[in-house]
Amino acid sequence: MPDTARRAEEPAGARYGNRPTMKDVAARAGVGLKTVSRVVNGEPGVTPETERRVQEAIEALGFRRNDSARVLRKGRTSSIGLVLEDLADPFYGPLSRAVEEVARAHGTLLFNGSSAEDPEREQELALALCARRVDGLVVIPAGDDHRYLEPEIKAGVATVFVDRPPGRIEADVVLSDNYGGARSGVAHLIAHGHRRIGFIGDMPRIHTAAERLRGYRAAMEDAGIPVAESWMSLGATDPERVRRAAEEMLSGPHPVTAIFTGNNRVTVTVIRVLAEHPRRVALVGFDDLELADLLKPGVTVVAQDAAALGRTAAERLFRRLDGSPPAPERIELPTRLITRGSGELPPAD
Amino acid sequence: MPDTARRAEEPAGARYGNRPTMKDVAARAGVGLKTVSRVVNGEPGVTPETERRVQEAIEALGFRRNDSARVLRKGRTSSIGLVLEDLADPFYGPLSRAVEEVARAHGTLLFNGSSAEDPEREQELALALCARRVDGLVVIPAGDDHRYLEPEIKAGVATVFVDRPPGRIEADVVLSDNYGGARSGVAHLIAHGHRRIGFIGDMPRIHTAAERLRGYRAAMEDAGIPVAESWMSLGATDPERVRRAAEEMLSGPHPVTAIFTGNNRVTVTVIRVLAEHPRRVALVGFDDLELADLLKPGVTVVAQDAAALGRTAAERLFRRLDGSPPAPERIELPTRLITRGSGELPPAD
DNA sequence: TAGAGGCTGGACAACGTTGTCAGATGGAGG
DNA sequence: CCTCCATCTGACAACGTTGTCCAGCCTCTA
Helix, strand or coil: CHHHHHHHHHHHCCCCCCCCCHHHHHHHHCCCHHHHHHHHCCCCCCCHHHHHHHHHHHHHHCCCCCHHHHHHHHCCCCEEEEEECCCCCCCHHHHHHHHHHHHHHCCCEEEEEECCCCHHHHHHHHHHHHHCCCCEEEECCCCCCCHHHHHHHHCCCEEEEECCCCCCCCCEEEEECHHHHHHHHHHHHHHCCCCCEEEEECCCCCHHHHHHHHHHHHHHHHCCCCCCHHHEEECCCCHHHHHHHHHHHCCCCCCCCEEEECCHHHHHHHHHHHHHCCCCCEEEEECCCCCCCCCCCECEEEECCHHHHHHHHHHHHHHHHHCCCCCCCEEEECCEEECCECCCCCCCC | CHHHHHHHHHHHCCCCCCCCCHHHHHHHHCCCHHHHHHHHCCCCCCCHHHHHHHHHHHHHHCCCCCHHHHHHHHCCCCEEEEEECCCCCCCHHHHHHHHHHHHHHCCCEEEEEECCCCHHHHHHHHHHHHHCCCCEEEECCCCCCCHHHHHHHHCCCEEEEECCCCCCCCCEEEEECHHHHHHHHHHHHHHCCCCCEEEEECCCCCHHHHHHHHHHHHHHHHCCCCCCHHHEEECCCCHHHHHHHHHHHHCCCCCCCEEEECCHHHHHHHHHHHHHCCCCCEEEEECCCCCCCCCCCECEEEECCHHHHHHHHHHHHHHHHHCCCCCCCEEEECCEEECCECCCCCCCC
């Protein structure tokens, strides 16, 4: 009558819907609680025979150690959080993956969340992660005031900002050289004879957008070219707005002969506009694109290394976690100009 | 002498390097532990004056409730895990994002991890998440034996598989219609006059790859076209192998006049090969690509809706979590053929 | 045979929170 | 002035784990 036998044993085991605990395992194996703990953690001091009995009970009950409880006891959760802008953006894929790889190498799990470029949501997410007691936080800022993280950082949450600097607090940050990259990209267009060059970028409150615009201005100033207001357009990166902005620059008596685009989303839309445009217009974009080399002409871009950004940030985070905390630092990674044709077109007029 | 005063208070407060707890807050506010809990959770039955004192102490100490501990008491962790193949793959970005949005709507945080197509790593990751007591798991299988998850599922971890079915267990799964999609894509090529059609896909042990091959075979059989062994190539999707495979099919006395590619990585490489190829070769790819419409010719694809895949899976997971668990179900989402030119090229000979 | 010493196993507290329950306090009514 | 009730507050146990510490047992030696 195995059924009754089983039923007779169960009461000491798992309650329905609940997972068995070490206590249940101990009861079933007829040993003490701590002995189960020792077996589960491979600690010495358990007879092979006892160990066998415990293992058997573990198997039979389907026990798995509750790491949440473990963590409560131990102090560290071995998990970190990544707050980024949009998990679906191809730029952030490699970045997340790089962070994940570093985390994995440190036996750490990764929470992932998107702020959708909403400062409030960023804060909500970051604080929820802190409440879960992540050991560290990698944040791609959406907002420009991160004082809300100050108590957390002080309390030991290793925090590193990536892609954009934090606002109103001192903390580690890993950036691309947005200014220098944009400047060299625009200089590249100037070197190919362009003088009327448009700039279409993201909302000016976003640091990267502002920096890239600054690079654009600097390159123009270096060349002694006065910039017309109508050549610059900053705002949301939805296709409709970008399309309008591009078409505006390309019309009128003195249209631009080249466009510098401030990020991958803008670049894609502008490529579409240019494909329908009668005149040949040069283009250099910030951020690389997957098929950029296969278009006609190939798209010349200022490429950032998203994976390096993520890796550097995560490594910095773990260094902070492992050793004595170094002073906050600003790390800037170089960009790379990749020429593929669109940036080398001569002015059309 | 505010300094000594502060120092006199501190001992009851946070120990160095540790976060203040409710106990610390209670001590500082001169109230009981439970009262702090009540304030933190907005429970009724606290005088405004008491509440003010507690709030003050919370501010002063930088207290934040430890949700890990809370969870231990409560039973649910309000977190789910997503095990996918590669966070950096553009196909999985929208999928993750969709899962995240659904999770967010349920006040749930998301753990994210990549298996890198390694069954062992998938298992390690999934079990680590179970040990953290995630409420549920969304898994894109890398392996073909998921019996290791049986005890977890039985213990209440709501589990949904996506993109590929689980191996050797019964569970919810959300799939694209890989067979039907491939079949219609190949039929499309046949309708445009092709008879010698190549297929380049991922490793045959991957379910989606096998299904798409099956669709290819079915379409060919429907048209009464015998398939030559040399027209089919399954294996790793690294560019070198795919390039070799494509070049082989395109050479010899009877080269293929069209190629059907089994996923986005393969498609990209084949586009590169075809760009250098003297003859016009038709192409239909499985999975959409960001700039597919801008290439010359535009790339005809069988598109799956990655976001819908993720959303459907996550919704299923939460339904299972909320209500009474429904029987495991297999949900298949339709694909869509998007014609852009490359699939409508006539045979070159 | 007794004492020393090594090994195994278990009782107990603690991690930070919440639920239960009982105690304290204050005001109203007899 | 005393009692009763409502309201507010706090002590305590519990969640599942690990670290500390001590008890029991066995073996070896004097």
